[in-house]
Amino acid sequence: MPRSLRARLSALVAVVVLLAVALTFAVVYHYTGSQLKAQIDRSVRSGAAQIAHAVTERPSPSARRLLTTARRYAATQPYTGSALLLFVLIPGVGRASNHPELFGTDRPEDGESAAEQVRENRQGQRLARPRVGYSSQLAPDTGMLRMFQVRFSVDGYAAYAGAAEPLESADHAQEVVAHSFELAGALALVLAMLAAYAVGSRITGPIRRSAAVAARIDGGDLTPRISLPPGTSGELQTLAEALNHMLDRLESAFAAQREFVADASHELRTPLTILRGQLDLLVGAEGEADGSLDRVEVERVERLMQSEIARLTRLVDDLLLLAQSDRDDFLHVSVVALDELVTELWDGLSLIAERDFEIGALPALTVRADPDRLAQALRNLARNAIAHTHAPNGLVRVDVSARGNGIVRITVSDDGPGVPRDARQRVFERFYRTDAARTRSEGGAGLGLAIVRAIADAHHGSVRVTEAPSGGAAFELDLPTGR
Numbered sequence: 001m002p003r004s005l006r007a008r009l010s011a012l013v014a015v016v017v018l019l020a021v022a023l024t025f026a027v028v029y030h031y032t033g034s035q036l037k038a039q040i041d042r043s044v045r046s047g048a049a050q051i052a053h054a055v056t057e058r059p060s061p062s063a064r065r066l067l068t069t070a071r072r073y074a075a076t077q078p079y080t081g082s083a084l085l086l087f088v089l090i091p092g093v094g095r096a097s098n099h100p101e102l103f104g105t106d107r108p109e110d111g112e113s114a115a116e117q118v119r120e121n122r123q124g125q126r127l128a129r130p131r132v133g134y135s136s137q138l139a140p141d142t143g144m145l146r147m148f149q150v151r152f153s154v155d156g157y158a159a160y161a162g163a164a165e166p167l168e169s170a171d172h173a174q175e176v177v178a179h180s181f182e183l184a185g186a187l188a189l190v191l192a193m194l195a196a197y198a199v200g201s202r203i204t205g206p207i208r209r210s211a212a213v214a215a216r217i218d219g220g221d222l223t224p225r226i227s228l229p230p231g232t233s234g235e236l237q238t239l240a241e242a243l244n245h246m247l248d249r250l251e252s253a254f255a256a257q258r259e260f261v262a263d264a265s266h267e268l269r270t271p272l273t274i275l276r277g278q279l280d281l282l283v284g285a286e287g288e289a290d291g292s293l294d295r296v297e298v299e300r301v302e303r304l305m306q307s308e309i310a311r312l313t314r315l316v317d318d319l320l321l322l323a324q325s326d327r328d329d330f331l332h333v334s335v336v337a338l339d340e341l342v343t344e345l346w347d348g349l350s351l352i353a354e355r356d357f358e359i360g361a362l363p364a365l366t367v368r369a370d371p372d373r374l375a376q377a378l379r380n381l382a383r384n385a386i387a388h389t390h391a392p393n394g395l396v397r398v399d400v401s402a403r404g405n406g407i408v409r410i411t412v413s414d415d416g417p418g419v420p421r422d423a424r425q426r427v428f429e430r431f432y433r434t435d436a437a438r439t440r441s442e443g444g445a446g447l448g449l450a451i452v453r454a455i456a457d458a459h460h461g462s463v464r465v466t467e468a469p470s471g472g473a474a475f476e477l478d479l480p481t482g483r
Contacts, residue, residue, distance in 0.1 A: 013196035014189060021185040025178070032177050036170035037146070041134060044148040047084040047163025051077075052150050055088060055161065063093045063155040070096035070161075085145065085164040089130050090157050102139050103128045130160040136167070143168050206236045210243065222251040271308035271315075278305055318447040322430065325454035331370040333482070338365050338400050338408065345375055346398060349382050354391040360399035365408050368482030369459055377455040377463075380448040381412040381475045388416030388473065395470055403478065410477045413468035424465045428453040452477070 055070045070088035077086055079099035087097035095103055103124040120140035127137050132151050139145045149162035206228050213224045225247060226240040278301045324330055339362045350357045367374075378398070385396040395415040403409050419427055426432050431446040452475070456463040461479040468474035 007200075009200040010193050010196040013192050017189050017192040018185070021181065021188060025181040025185070028181070029174055029177050033170055033174050036173055037167070040146045040165050040167065040170060041148070043084065044134075044146055044163040044165050047086060047165075048148045048150050048161055051086045051088065051163065052152060052161035056152060056154075061155070063090050063157045063159070066090070066154045066159065067094050067096055074098040085139075087162055087164070089128060089149075089160040089162070090154070091130065093157060095128055102142065130158075132160070137164075139164075139166075142166050206240065210240070213243075217247065217250075222247060222254060271312050274308050275305055315447070318451060321451055322447065322454055325451075325458055330458050331373060333368050333370055335366050336369050336371045336374060338367065338410070339363070341371060341375060342378070342398055342400060342410070345378055345382070349379070349386075349396070353386045353396075355386055355389060355394045355396045356392075358395065358397040360397055362398075362400050363402065365400060365402060366481070367408050367479050369479060370455075373455045373458070374479075377452045377477065378410065378412065380452050381477070384448055384475070385412060385414035385416065385473070389414050395472070397468075397470075406481045408479050408481055410479070411474055412477075413470065413474040414472040415468070415470035416472040418467055418471060419465050419473045427465060428463065449475075 051070070051073065054073045055066055058069075067088065067090055074086055074088075074096050075098070077083070077098050079085055079097075083098075085097065085099050085102065087095060087103070089095045097103060101124075123138055123140045127139055127145075130149060130151070131137075131147065132149050135147050135149075137145050137147055144167040145164040146167055147162055147164040149160045152159050152161065206226070209228070210226050213226050216224045225244045228237060228240050282298070282301055342359065342362060346357050346359055382396055382398075386394070389395060395413070397413045399411045399413075401409050401411070423432075428449045430450040432449075453463050456477055456479070459479050461477065463475060463477045466474045466476060
């Protein structure tokens, strides 16, 4: 079996054309033969009835007088290759025909041997045997004859009137049909294969171009795109557009991955550098002349190292959470009462930061969500508000409202500087900070809002940032109720 699509398509079309031509040939061949033979049957039946009527139109006193009448009538209907063979058989008396040589003769014909004449005489004798109705018999020098005979009585004798016609015309017509189909079939097969090859080339052309693009992509180049010529089928255009869209997403994903790895490496490098520097400081101090260490200095280094280790731990935990956010077991869903969750969360936050924590509208609404992940998202939004407000009166407010269509909105707002419009889409990206001047120790790693978006996406919800009535930022977390 050929491996290329063009060759397979050509072979498939060839097989289909051959089957179609063969089936059509069988039907036409059989129909042509059946129609010609039916026409011959009608002709010999009519001829037999005609000679029977001619010899019995006037009553004959004897069988020999009837045979004489039959011979005179047969003489007026000479036999040719296109005319009917007419005959009357009276067993024991004689026979009359417009072609008597067919029924055998003892005199050799010109150019025939005695053996050939004997064989033809035997065929003529078999032909002279009465057979009522239709029959097919082999006749000397004529081939197969289609015969029809009727029986009648005269002078106490049984007589038979019949007509016959060679089947050569029907056989010749069927041969013509066969030769015509052979020629037409060969021509149709060649044309069909050429057309199939052309169509296959047109169909596989875009596929070959797509394969070339895929080979370049496999080599690490994500920039090429599939470009199809005008007139390409809609299905291939749709496939090319889908592949190009997929490549766009892959290119964006790889770019984001490279950026993520670079940012993560930078974030990890900073605390590791601090830890190594502090360890070098301790080793250097221990190597001084007296070998003694200042306890105050040791405690300072210990606190600093503990702080950086905690920072590394949080960063690794956040990265692990983001990596797991696409897994099916990321959420453990249950029915969550939002009023209870928000109240407990805001009460706990008031113990770790000196801010004006407010709880606004808080209707008794429930959602199907993971309570731990939801609390983590709200905690991150609250910590973001704390980081952008000032103690002791900085506002950190939460509101809950039903938005219709099975959506519940949780809004966390503050009275800080807000988020610039051109940064409102990027604040949810990993390692992004709106305030470049803020130190990393104060601003964190820039993963908190990315985690909020990951949790919202896992719940089939969304999150966005707008301007709060107080002039600060308002983060709106929309979640489906799941009912």
